[in-house]
Amino acid sequence: MATLPELREKLRRPLELERLRGYENRAVSGGLEKLLAGPIAGPFPQVREALRGYDALGPQERQEALEQALALLEGVPARPPSTPKVARRDAALPPLTAAPGTALAPGTPLSQIDWGHGGLKKLTGLGLQTLRDVLHNYPRRHEDRRALPSLAEIEDGQKATVAGVIVSKNRRSPRPGMQILDAVVQTSSGERVKATWFNQPWVEKNLREGSSLILTGRVKRFGKSAQLGVEHMETLDQAGGGSLSTGRIVGVYDAKEGVSQDFLRRSAQTTLSRLDAGDYLPSHWRKQCELTDLADALWGIHFPADEAHLARADHRLRFDEYLFLELRMLLQGEDAVLLGKRFTATDRDMQTFEAGLPFNFTGAQRRVMHEIADDMRSERQMARLVQGDVGSGKTAVAACALFLAVKDGYQGALMAPTEILARQHFANMQAYLEPHGVRVGLLIGALTPKQKAEMQATIASGLIDVVVGTQALIQENVTWANLGLAVVDEEHRFGVAQRRKLLSGRPDVLVMSATPIPRSLALTAYGDLELSIIDELPPGRTPVDTKLLQDNHRTQAYGFVMTQIREGRQAFVVTALIEENETLELLAATQLADDLRVILPEARIDLLHGKMSAAEKDAVMERFRAGGFDILVSTTVIEVGVDVPNASVMVIENAERFGLSQLHQLRGRVGRGSAKSYCILVAGEHSQKTRKRLKIIEGSTDGFVIAEADLKLRGPGELRGTRQSGIPDLKLGDLVSDVEIIERARDLAKHILSHDPLLKHPRLAALREELQARSQQVAYREVI
């Protein structure tokens, strides 16, 4: 029986987690009310009452309700019926505007400050609501206006920024459809320049004679006179903010019609000077991570004193973006602090396993194996992702980990996304493990009910050590005697949610993925998993020879396929995914198979597509693997890691429609045997850009290099398998270049949470508040 304090603690944890995660009702699966309906809330009816209907409440009401529930849980008497949150917060502050001189918290609503006539509306029109929003509305770029050049020094074609007063203006239309605005601008030193706008008639109303402007653009020289093709214009407001806009490194903001740069700069300045300058990051951590303090950073991003100031400001704020991202990720993995199994996992046992292999581990395998063993020895639940190209030796490493688990008397599971993969893994595990006396079983849908029942009974009685099967079967229908380690072969089939579900059990968990993604992305998208990378292939592999062909040369491609078939090899032909539409895809694949039967009458051709049942697919794959026919025409379903060592060539039709990582993935299906292998990309119509993309695949066989290139070309949102990851739009951060800073931020986040898993320490109150504020801004894109 749990004592009352224990129950209270059990209830408090999820409630505090909910608070940390911004009241999204995601802290507990099924929602808070489900938790409250259960036994732990029994002794606390008032808490249950306070949170009644929680899911239906708005964000502020939720916050209100949750705070009240937490207070009740501590035995603090209930507050009188609540007033809406905003009103309460307003009431706590001076009635109209905060008195000058009071330092304001970042969460203060903008309405507390006088922004000048119409100012508040301009700011809210930009989506800004609190002082924090204004602070984090960073300049999009910076311009060095410390010494505006003298016009005489500017060369033809050079880009320059000049400040001056409009002397005269003129509109002309040299030919129909073309409108040119000219303004003569006189600088403070008396020089004159003609500024020109092409086809931007709306600019005219901002050009009043006598008003001050700052113009950026390209200079054209005509003898002694200069003309400026304007690209960016700022009007200086009357209020004399000019000093913020000239004579220094100046931030240029994203603005809207009617909101001047000058106004935005003054708003940032007002905010900065009114703000309580406290830092949510305690100083010893700042020192440890070589970060400047928050106030210096915020001033520096808006009003840098010099380049160095801007650089350290950018570094700190960028670091913070990742820090909060990682904190949020780590806190989402509710099990971050769960205890898992503790294995002995000795070096000697690893050596025993390796000695039984027909090869030596590569350096990368050995490194990753040690990372895994470290996790296994610790009492925390392992949650580790092993990434590596197809054939890099992940399965061998997983077998070693399973061996270590069995050595300690535990059972292990190896789960695959499909039956055929499960069978393949089963054969591998038998080869790796049975010589060590490990008993390996298979559990798949194709077994008879009697066989299944027998297998389940053996697992439950502990008479079998390692079970290989499809994830669904193992997860839903197995009672384990003593499960210690679960390996999930993901092959990017399983989403985040499924992984979580799995992680909520007690075994250590190892996820294998053959989809290399850039480290920066892995660190942010899979923030709840530790990351191991096998970035080295076993020796002696010959890379797949890849060639890009224009589709009018495709007969060449199939001529080559035929020569391979005559040598006894087999071929894959893959058709492109069409708008995720399986019916159309099927049509395209069927059509292609028919065409090929005409072109290659000698070849035996069969078809595999997404509309087949799992059993049908497996049957076709098995026949292909056994050499029952020569060419497998398929839609992208063969992406999953089935081994057909005799297949030596793959043709990918409409290659331009695939992402690079996906092409790489597909290509990994050949080159699994000893024969030299080929991949021919047949591209239909494509742009230069597409060509550049496909050339990357032609030029590299390293999945990580390809993924990096893909990230650079297409941005994180487009990368396969990462769309659901909930990475917010970073303002300063750039996943392409920030690996190092992400790792440091992640280390700090882990360090913080390892000492204080729920950020409860009073010294971290400001950090917690900042985390909450930022979490609320994140639009989670979690799809599943």
Ligand code: ADP
């Ligand atoms: P993955 O799971 O990453 O696709 P596997 O573990 O299945 O890779 O390994 C692919 C093939 O390479 C297998 O036939 C395996 O026996 C072999 N292999 C694995 N590691 C090595 C190694 N270090 N040296 C030589 N061959 C290896």
Ligand code: MG
């Ligand atoms: Mg594999």
